[in-house]
Amino acid sequence: MKNTRVIFHGELESNIMLKRIYRISEGGSWNILKSGLYMCLFNLATLLPVLLLAMVANEMMKRYFGLTHESMPLWGYWGTAFLLLFAIYFTYRITYRKKYLTSTQEDMRLRMEIADKIRRLPLSYIGRHDLSDLASTVMDDVATVELALSTSVAEFVGGLLSGLTAIVILAFYNRKLAGSLAVCLPLVVIAMSLCRIISEGTNKRNREKKLDISDGIQEYLENIKVLRSSETIKNYQNRLSATIKRVLSGLVLYEFLSGFMISLSHNIMRIGLGLVIVSGSTLLISGEISLFTFLLFLLVAVRIYEPLTKACESLGVMISSLVSAGRIRDLMDYPEQQGSEMLQPESFDISFDHVSFAYNKEDVLHDVSFTAKQGKITALVGPSGCGKSTLCRLAARFWDVNRGSVFLGGININKINPDTLLMNYSFVFQDVVLFNDTIYNNIKIGKESATYEEILTAAKLACCDEFIDRLPQGYNTVIGENGMILSGGERQRLSIARAFLKDAPVILLDESTASIDPENETKIQKAIGRLIKDRTVLIIAHKLRSIVACDKIVVLNEGKLIEVGTHEELMQKGSLYYHLYSLQNESLEWKVK
8 A cells, every 4th residue: 555655646746747748738738648668568568578588588598408308398488479469569659649749739728828828928028039039939949848658758658667667677687687787777767967057058948049140031021112122131141040050059968968968868778788688697696596587687688778778868858848848837837817707887988097107127118197088089199109008008008007006997907907998998009900701790899799781881980991892702811811912901900890890888999090191181180089988998099180179188298298188278378289280380381393
């Protein structure tokens, strides 16, 4: 019972360790450990033919030296060999299915879990990481972990357990020869420990260099149009090539360091074979062991190191995977924004109360206070970089404020679950995000349960129907990556159609007509006019003439609130708003001479 408890306790600790290192599920970690146990049985099963071979060799030696004249029981040996082949096939088949099916299932589960985790992370995290970095975690790091789970963990567990089990069993047969087999194993443990210490730093640096390559390739593809039209494309390609070459030396160094330590471990283990030959010959000559015992240990010594060698190689792969596993853990352990899933505000007024905020310790907002009333339009204006977009993002809790508070209907939004909060917001920004899907499905994102009639109504309210009717398949037309077959104005109107469909009480609007032609500008303004009726509207204004009729204009400069009022009130003050408005009017009168 005591031994059973020890084994169970060891398996439990291994299970917890697997879950902690690789972030796999409870069932997945148990299945991986089970596959390791089956691999152990497979390795032990492959040792049994060695025993059979030793028995055959012993019979042959007896007959050769005339020690026996009995015929060899060939049918018994052949039958035993057949049963051993069946046992080897059966155990390996179970092992194969367990480890590969489990690793594939865990790969799928982990990718989806990471994707869902990214959805729940505050945008402050995403803002500090490149998209290529996050994509690399979802694709490359998970693939590395999946490889370790499918080929290495089971091999390591099975090889280690089978090797040690075989040595323990042989120790009951002859402790001196078993000691000769095992005497070098502590040195192997030291060598593999040094492998991690020596190679881990190099592996981390290689991972960072690979991320630089991903960033460079992504930037190259995103800006290919600009690069092709300039004389710098060759220089850019040369820099990208140099970035790729820099990782080669690191990869060679890592392979050398890890390969050297693994090869050293292999050779150290092989010393045990020589020790068995020397000590076994001595014991045989002195008559302490029989010829059969010597043959048995000699043949076992040749075979027993194969699973242990695979265990060392698998440990090397597992050590290599630790960097990727650590990156996954860092992402999965990053704290999420918390809050109640219940929201019953008195109104949908948005209030900023002495709000201050900093990106990476650089302040962008300083002690800002104002209220955007429900049923009113509040515009944010000011020079570039004054904090307009930041205020909108704070209102939707994309980030949490550093100091002060933001309220929705009298409720501090830091106490509201972000998903619950965002159900009450619609966004119409300049950078429209569309999916490589049909127009119908792109609009439906605004409300998953929407009917066909509701989607058509939203499209008409957003003035989308006229260009949709011209498309070959109408609402079923696939618009390509980010709506590549549509113009900028058409993409904007699809974004507004989503907002109509969602029918949220709060609208955050980054003025969508800043870079649109006059025809589309009129249509978009008409659609927005319908959208914002009776809602809380916070609009980032670029063209000041478009917000003259707003109920409240908040003027910002260098992250500080400078003035608040209507257009007429601010023009009378003759301060920053007056200056910006005058400059824009002057620019309208500019002509090519």
